[in-house]
Structure formats: structure tokens, C-alpha cells
Amino acid sequence: MKAFLILEDGTVFTGTGIGSGKEVVSEIVFNTSMTGYLEVLTDPSYAGQAVVMTYPLIGNYGITPDMESKRPWPDAYIVRELSRMPSNFRSEGTIQGFLEKYDIPGIAGIDTRALTKILREKGTMNGMITRDENYTMEDVLSRLKAYRTGNVVEKVTCREKYVLQGKKGAALQKKIALLDLGAKDNIARSLTQRGCEVTVYPAHTAAEEILSSGCDGVMLSNGPGDPKECTEIIKEIKKLYDSDLPVFAICLGHQLMALAVGADTYKMKYGHRGGNHPVKDLKTGRVYISSQNHGYVVDTERLDEAVARPAFINVNDGTNEGLEYVGKKIYTVQFHPEACPGPQDSGYLFDRFIDMLD
Numbered sequence: 001m002k003a004f005l006i007l008e009d010g011t012v013f014t015g016t017g018i019g020s021g022k023e024v025v026s027e028i029v030f031n032t033s034m035t036g037y038l039e040v041l042t043d044p045s046y047a048g049q050a051v052v053m054t055y056p057l058i059g060n061y062g063i064t065p066d067m068e069s070k071r072p073w074p075d076a077y078i079v080r081e082l083s084r085m086p087s088n089f090r091s092e093g094t095i096q097g098f099l100e101k102y103d104i105p106g107i108a109g110i111d112t113r114a115l116t117k118i119l120r121e122k123g124t125m126n127g128m129i130t131r132d133e134n135y136t137m138e139d140v141l142s143r144l145k146a147y148r149t150g151n152v153v154e155k156v157t158c159r160e161k162y163v164l165q166g167k168k169g170a171a172l173q174k175k176i177a178l179l180d181l182g183a184k185d186n187i188a189r190s191l192t193q194r195g196c197e198v199t200v201y202p203a204h205t206a207a208e209e210i211l212s213s214g215c216d217g218v219m220l221s222n223g224p225g226d227p228k229e230c231t232e233i234i235k236e237i238k239k240l241y242d243s244d245l246p247v248f249a250i251c252l253g254h255q256l257m258a259l260a261v262g263a264d265t266y267k268m269k270y271g272h273r274g275g276n277h278p279v280k281d282l283k284t285g286r287v288y289i290s291s292q293n294h295g296y297v298v299d300t301e302r303l304d305e306a307v308a309r310p311a312f313i314n315v316n317d318g319t320n321e322g323l324e325y326v327g328k329k330i331y332t333v334q335f336h337p338e339a340c341p342g343p344q345d346s347g348y349l350f351d352r353f354i355d356m357l358d
Contacts, residue, residue, distance in 0.1 A: 019099025048149030062091030182223030220253025
């Protein structure tokens with residue numbers, strides 16, 4: 001069935017509807033990964049967004065067990081060509097069936113390269129996917145201008161705490177409190193494989209509960225949306241900062257820790273989303289290829305260097321990719337060391353966190 005993608009600037013793309021047939025308004029973002037489409041679909045950080053995949057063929061190895069959460073989170077999915085006949089011995093289904101199962105609409109058959117160039121030149125914007133050929137542009141544009149992602153952390157966080165046991169036979173047995181702001185499963189897995197017992201807490205858990213739990217350190221996860229929307233969470237993170245517990249934070253957690261100590265964040269023109277972003281360790285000068293998914297960044301111009309110092313920068317645009325906190329056992333990064341794009345170049349950051357626990 002024919003489908004339309006209508007952007008906030010009035011641009012219209014015509015293609016074929018995939019997944020659910022429902023109409024959706026969302027923020028349109030693009031991801032440059034050539035593989036890992038299932039990890040992208042199941043990353044909670046995409047809640048409130050519609051994802052454009054720049055790689056032209058998506059779904060060729062089907063649906064495999066490589067999910068980062070129990071379900072997909074994007075509002076919609078946009079591709080050039082959707083594979084209808086996946087070929088992989090681990091495949092358990094098709095992208096089409098997966099999108100239908102979770103009621104996620106999408107569009108295929110459009111020029112995703114042209115769409116990405118528009119988003120790069122004009123910046124991230126809202127869009128609508130509809131199969132209604134009788135849409136009225138004036139009504140659509142009004143809805144697009146009114147759309148906000150809002151506080152989507154509440155949508156993706158767990159509802160109650162739970163415990164994951166560390167890998168049997170591992171020498172280390174430390175207890176980690178993981179604040180679930182929209183955590184990818186591989187964050188907890190990276191810790192349990194190192195022998196840690198991980199207790200996962202809902203995003204709005206009081207700092208006092210975490211501090212009284214007897215944990216050896218705190219992990220702040222990735223997550224979706226504008227970090228400034230998380231005002232109550234920021235207050236609790238400030239209490240974690242004031243404690244003597246070691247803290248390691250990724251992506252949204254990195255941004256929230258910065259906001260908790262008085263720094264600022266701002267929205268990027270079109271963000272970093274993909275598995276090929278180079279980041280430089282400012283101490284060693286070494287460059288790592290990283291996986292990223294964020295539309296906001298910490299403003300280092302408004303960062304008190306007596307509180308925190310830049311630890312990583314993005315080689316492409318010079319934006320901040322990590323902070324080291326002065327006089328604290330706190331280390332935060334904007335990119336995803338658990339995502340294995342290198343494939344495990346930056347996995348040492350988890351080892352550094354483990355060392356901080358001692």
C-alpha cells in the first residue's frame with residue numbers, strides 16, 4: 001500500500017507502507033550503521049523517534065536473538081529497501097512481521113540518502129508517516145510543529161528493581177546498582193560477565209535507597225529524550241555525586257551527571273547515531289571507533305574545570321564525548337562502550353570502572 005512521509009519543512013516522500021498501518025507523528029533521525037538493525041530497533045534510546053536507516057538494504061539476516069531489550073522502541077522505521085526473504089541460520093522471522101507484531105509503522109522505497117541530506121542540512125525535524133492519500137498539508141504541518149518527545153524515560157524504564165547474578169567462576173564479586181534510564185541489556189551483561197552482581201533500579205528510585213543498598217558502585221545507563229526533562233532524576237543523581245561511591249555513566253547518564261553538577265547541555269543539529277564515530281582519549285591520544293546514539297551533548301564551554309574535565313572528544317566535530325570528575329571516582333562517556341563496534345575497543349572502560357570499585 002502507498003505511504004507518505006511528510007516533513008516539517010513540507011517535503012513529501014512517497015513509498016510503500018511497511019509494518020503497522022497506523023499513522024504516526026515523530027521526530028525523524030538517521031542512523032548510519034550498516035549492520036545491527038535489530039540492536040537499533042530494540043535500543044530504548046529511540047523512544048519518541050522515527051529512525052531512518054541510511055544503509056540501503058535492511059533485514060537481510062532477519063530477526064535474530066540479538067535484542068538490546070524485550071521489544072522495539074522507535075515510533076516508526078524508514079528504509080530504502082526492506083528484505084522480504086532473510087537468509088541466516090539464526091533468523092526467527094522478518095522485519096515486516098516484527099514491526100507488525102509490535103504495531104510499529106514504517107515506509108520503504110524512498111530515497112533515504114536524499115532524506116538524510118535534508119536532515120543534515122536543515123537539522124532534525126518532525127515528520128508524519130501516513131497511508132491516507134487525502135491528507136491536508138495544513139493540518140499535517142500543524143501537528144508536526146506541535147509534536148514533542150516529552151519525558152520518554154518514564155516510558156522505557158523498568159517498573160520494579162530486579163537482580164542479575166554475576167558470571168559463575170569469575171574472581172570478582174562486586175555489587176553494582178544500575179539506574180535504568182532506558183538501559184540496553186549489554187550494559188548489565190558487560191558487568192555480570194566481569195563477575196558483578198547487578199541490581200537494576202527504576203529511573204525514579206531515590207538516591208537514599210541505592211546508597212543504603214550496600215552496593216560497591218553505581219552505573220547510570222543510556223536513555224531517550226532531552227536530559228533537561230529529567231529534573232527529579234537529576235536531583236537524585238546529585239546525591240550520588242555527593243557520596244563517595246564510584247560512578248560510571250553512559251550516554252544519557254553522562255548528560256544527567258553533568259547537569260547535576262551545574263553544567264549545561266544543548267541539542268545538536270542532527271546528532272550522532274551509528275556504529276562508526278571516532279572518539280579520542282585526551283589522556284593517551286588514542287582514537288577509538290564507537291557506537292553512538294544521542295541528539296544532545298554536554299556544553300564544555302560552561303563546564304567548571306574544578307569539577308570535571310573533558311576526557312574524550314569526537315574527532316569529527318570536536319564535541320564532548322566524556323568527562324572525568326575531579327576528586328571523585330566518577331567517569332562518564334557519551335558513546336557506548338558496551339556496543340562492540342570496534343568490536344571491543346572501548347570495553348576497557350568497564351574494566352576501569354571495576355578498578356575504581358577497589
